[in-house]
Amino acid sequence: MKKDNKSNETKVMKQKFSTEIRTVFDKEYVKVFFLDNHDLNEYKMLLEKRKEVKSVSITKSESRAHGGDTLTVYPKPMVDGRALEDIINISLTKYLSGIHEEFVSTVSEVHFNDIENRILSALDSAKASVDLCMAWFTNEKLRDKLLEKKAEGCEVRVIRYKDGVNQSKGVDLSNINHIEIRGERHGIMHRKFCVIDNQTVLDGPYNWTNNAETKNDEDVLVHKNALELASSYTKEFNRIWKLNENENLQ
Structure with a gap:
């Protein structure tokens, strides 16, 4: 019936x-x-x-x-x-029939200044997950924000380039689920992106380093409600993670 x-x-x-x-x-x-x-x-x-x-x-x-x-x-x-x-x-x-669909448009913004605070603001919105793939990571303030989100119950994963800079100056990731890798083609692992809740993406040339924030001319793009873009980045993140987790999962 x-x-x-x-x-x-x-x-x-x-x-x-x-x-x-x-x-x-x-x-x-x-x-x-x-x-x-x-x-x-x-x-x-x-x-x-x-x-x-x-x-x-x-x-x-x-x-x-x-x-x-x-x-x-x-x-x-x-x-x-x-x-x-x-x-x-x-x-x-x-x-x-009374069923009103909700349509949410993707919002993309590029920032050239005060980038650290833009990233912190984006991370504050995380409710379930943060996946970060970052060539160089020396900014402790951003690391502390990841620890804060982890304490709130978010699943936090980090992929970082395995080189001398990160080994000597990189932030301590011992309390965060992470792996350190080389470039797949025997070069630099140069990727820099972050996916939040599989709907917000941060990408661009900005490394999560102190020099990037205080000395370099940098930019970062923030894409909100970007489900298709976020899914593409998450898929690539998972591919890299699975390829390397058995070797150096911390």
């Missing part, structure tokens, strides 16, 4: 709007017709939040079967008309 009710509900929702794929200059787009046009601006804003949608405009209908205003929806490159039509149908059906 639950399946029947759900199916009937979907049919009722579909009666409130219909979609039609059209083509202009070999490019597909979707027209959306509504039984009631009073909430057209709300529907427009809803569809504009979809990452697959390039633009949405309110246009006069040229169809005899559907008079009044309609929505004209254009897809982003690599999204065809059929896929766009499916996305529109799912989004509108959920919305008309």
Whole structure:
């Protein structure tokens, strides 16, 4: 009975709007017709939040079967008309059923000054995990923040370059789950990135060192709500970790 009710509900929702794929200059787009046009601006804003949608405009209908205003929806490159039509149908059906989806946009910022505090602020947001892959790590203030997050219950892992600088001047990582490695191609392990809760990424040339903060001209990029980017970095972090953990897991 639950399946029947759900199916009937979907049919009722579909009666409130219909979609039609059209083509202009070999490019597909979707027209959306509504039984009631009073909430057209709300529907427009809803569809504009979809990452697959390039633009949405309110246009006069040229169809005899559907008079009044309609929505004209254009897809982003690599999204065809059929896929766009499916996305529109799912989004509108959920919305008309009272299910309001939340869309969070990625925010990327680049910082050239006060970088240490930018990193500390990002680390303060950590709720579950921090994965750091850093060529050189000599900044004790940043190390202490990792220890603080660990004490709060976050899983903290660090990959650091195994060289003379880190051995003589590097921070003490004995209380943090970490490994020290060489470059895979017999060069320097030069990576510098941090993933927080698999959704925030810090990357750029800035090493977590005192010189980077007080002497060098540096920059760091902070990407918030960057799920796809964070997943790519986490995947690479896990690959490096598994490749080396049996040799020198501390």
